[in-house]
Amino acid sequence: MSTPLERGVETLKAQVDARVEAYFSSCTGCGVCAEACLFYLESGDPRYTPIYKTEPLRKVWKNDHTLLGKLSSSIGLSEPMTESDLSDWEELVYDGCSMCSRCSMVCPVGIDIAYLIRKVKEGLAAAGFVPEGLQMAGERALELGSPMGLTEKSLRNAISGLEKEAGVKIPIDVEGAEYLCMLSSAEIVMYSEYITALSKIFSAADITWTLSSKYFEATNTGVQKGDSGLAVQLLERMVKVATELKVKTVISPECGHAYTTFRWDGPNILGREYPFKVMHILELLDQLRADGKLKTSGSFDERLTYHDPCNISRRGGVLAQPRQLLNQFATNFVEMDECGEMNWCCGGGGGVSSNERAEPLRLKVFNIKKRQLDALNVSTLVTSCSNCRTMLEEGLEHNEMENIEVIGLTELLADHLE
Amino acid sequence: MFEQLVDGILWDIALVIFFVGILWRIIDVLRRGTRRDLSVPRNSGVPGAIMANIRGFFPRREIAPRVRMKVIAGYMFHLGLLILLFFAAPHVKFIAEHITGFSWAAMPYWAFIVTAQVAFAGLILLWIHRLLHPVTRLISRRDDHVGAILVFLVMLTGCMALAEISSELRVFHRFTVELLMIYFPFSALMHAIMFVPSRAYSGATFGRRGVNL
């Protein structure tokens, strides 16, 4: 039986690949990455420096993969890994990093620091150093199929409620539909307007779609936690339902990490290509717009801005689409000073939102977003990620800025259909 | 005796360690390989890798005001060092005699003095910043300081040697260069080479997704 430390160290050793080797070999310790990180800037604590969060992995790499490190280890001069090298990093990595990748955009030598932090999480998770909230979310995702504990029954209840309330038809388990729409649990319990909006949009565009009752959850707690085994299991469920329903395209919901995980990381985590295409809902909507299948009418005249979810914009490349969609009907659309691929995170990505312990820090780093919004004087804040939406609502409430309404882009678009 | 050692066997050893060490480090990265990215790309990763290598020389607009001092000092030091390496008169002569067989125009003495002062100022600024700023102080390692000290010594002895105060200084300069060459492949100084694959890997990853790194 190995100890938590041994498990953590072995897992970290297995994380060293060509990129890790090149990255650690090129870090100059210049500290530029700190100047891009909301957690460092708002807390002023140097321990939140992005590259410092990768220290457990760097130490393993140094001791095990470099000549000087190996020599020092062999003569007892290197510092061996201790349990505190892992436990002390739990808070830095899980509470103090939203995996926003902003640091990766500014490193002068090109280190994708978020990629390294993701690997550090694997080591911490293997050693059992995971915040309770995230651990529980992972267990619920595995057992029930949803990190919030929703079941097929919850979905069916929500659907029948929406069908009655909005008078729409929400297809479920339709084999051969063109599009399978995955959801995040938040879209079932908190933002079910999204599902209604989907129904209106697909009906207006005259295309077939479906939800799946067998597995509807697109978020992946395994990735947030750093547990590849769990990530694989959750991804396999999505692939299975999409394959069984014989759909051509799977639509990732208004959720940032779900998109990046399923669209970009998923095939690499599973080690195989998908037999279907994956798109974010905004990509599909913009494609329908370009094809003339999605026409809007009327205008939205209130002053509004768009919050880029990090994993959709910076890590996902869905940058032009939301702007093109908004520009169809929003007459008073203004951009934040730093937006698009250099947006500021809401503070709750990467599993931070599932980690209650991190709440005070999360609300503190929200100050950046608050300042951005203060400068614009908007009354509406549009986004395309249900997790961001919750974080934004909480941040606004905390700062007594409830005069700003937060709304999902898909929903806003559905309200302006021709 | 010391002069013979420095000009002879030690130079040969340093040269071999320098080149073999660098090659070994590069092979060490490449042999690990990267798995083929199985996600369907939005764009090719190749332009992303190339562009990241070019763009990386300039700080992003959003961050530039916060890192101005680091960037200016960094350029002063790195550019100054490169110019000194390839255009200081004794270096041109040395390279022509020992490596290329041909030479090029060396910079005049006054230009050498100006360039050396700019490079020194850059290095000292970066070092002071490293020691004083809470972030760089926390993340700097012994290796970063050893590398900086070695480069400083090489530059200092080089300036003194060019002033031709004594031939011992030339020997001492060459000795510090040899120490630097031996240390280089095993240290953080490797960033001078490894930044290329680093930027390429990240640039390709982001580029495939349609994001400009």
Ligand code: SF4
């Ligand atoms: S910006 Fe890049 S090179 Fe500088 S300390 Fe951070 S990771 Fe290292």
Ligand code: SF4
């Ligand atoms: S990914 Fe974002 S939150 Fe995490 S260290 Fe980098 S900048 Fe900070």
